[in-house]
Amino acid sequence: MYRFLLTPRWLGYLALALVAAVVMVFLGNWQLDRYRGRTEINERIDAGQRMTPAPLRDALPAPTGGAGTAGPAPAEEKVYTRVTVTGRYDATNTVLVRGRTVDSRVGFEVLTPLVLPDGSAVLVDRGWIPPAPGGATARPEVPAAPTGDVTVVGRVHESESRPGAVERLDGRLETRRIAVPRLAHELPYPVYGAYVLLDEQTPQADRTFIAVPVGHTNNWQNLGYIVQWWLFAVMTLFAYGWAARREARRAAGLDKRPVDRAAEPVPSTPV
Structure with a gap:
């Protein structure tokens, strides 16, 4: 039923899906490293405010x-x-x-x-x-x-x-x-x-001065990117599996949905 997966076309689809998923996982891991680094910076900022x-x-x-x-x-x-x-x-x-x-x-x-x-x-x-x-x-x-x-x-x-x-x-x-x-x-x-x-x-500083704040890094943005890239990787593999299952059902005659013939050429009527 799934022998068509060994054809060059479907092997190409599989390779493309796997490469795309690996790249997306890599991008998610890269954002994870950035999230951890920014979180450490924020923790040092908070600790510095409290320390003696x-x-x-x-x-x-x-x-x-x-x-x-x-x-x-x-x-x-x-x-x-x-x-x-x-x-x-x-x-x-x-x-x-x-x-x-x-x-x-x-x-x-x-x-x-x-x-x-x-x-x-x-x-x-x-x-x-x-x-x-x-x-x-x-x-x-x-x-x-x-x-x-x-x-x-x-x-x-x-x-x-x-x-x-x-x-x-x-x-x-x-x-x-x-x-x-x-x-x-x-x-x-x-x-x-x-x-x-x-x-x-x-002695006390002049009141004209406003203390310069230390801004926290936006680590939550990186967390959102992690979820996004990993979700895209899962969706890519799911899309491949869904397409393969649909093709298998069609080949077995189990997919009874009507086929859109609008794009097919209309045969000429003999004169």
């Missing part, structure tokens, strides 16, 4: 190069770790990061190097401020950084990829991306290989 701050050097290797160089990037498990560090702000090398969005508003993030007693520095993202009147790119008035010793509590954030140009305008550095190695070239001391998102500061 650790000394900066417990989470981030100190730079070992000379001025204008950046230290090693943090280990993956140390990203979003809550840390504390004490130093003095170098307001002369403040960095304005333009085109940054918080609460659906476009403005600037303000980074200021915190110089440590050993002469190295870590970039501290002091927060977000709105642009000056005149548009999203209008340079804001940046609140002055505290003088003297400052103790910062914040979360380690890895350097951003795709570094852009860094310009010095009116005594301030400007950029669109927080690429630590690129920014380090503009600074007169070695810099840690990641920056710190400010949560708390002593």
Whole structure:
């Protein structure tokens, strides 16, 4: 009854269905890996918010190069770790990061190097401020950084990829991306290989600043893709089985449904 499955045509159908199903399962597994990776990131973000701050050097290797160089990037498990560090702000090398969005508003993030007693520095993202009147790119008035010793509590954030140009305008550095190695070239001391998102500061930070949130990754989207690809794989094999069963029933004369003859040519009537 199913001998037709060994014909070249049906063997071709089977091969096509199996290849398609394998590809779909592979795509589902790939999305599963992405789901697990994003879930781990979200768990680290949540854990970092709850943990007791650790000394900066417990989470981030100190730079070992000379001025204008950046230290090693943090280990993956140390990203979003809550840390504390004490130093003095170098307001002369403040960095304005333009085109940054918080609460659906476009403005600037303000980074200021915190110089440590050993002469190295870590970039501290002091927060977000709105642009000056005149548009999203209008340079804001940046609140002055505290003088003297400052103790910062914040979360380690890895350097951003795709570094852009860094310009010095009116005594301030400007950029669109927080690429630590690129920014380090503009600074007169070695810099840690990641920056710190400010949560708390002593003395207290200016109220103009809005803390920059750490957004969770959308791992549920990946979960939906997993179900989608695996379901497509099952549907592909089911469709092959359904087509084979229908062909077998037709060959055995068990499929009594009328055949549509509309597309068949009408025989000519003899004159």
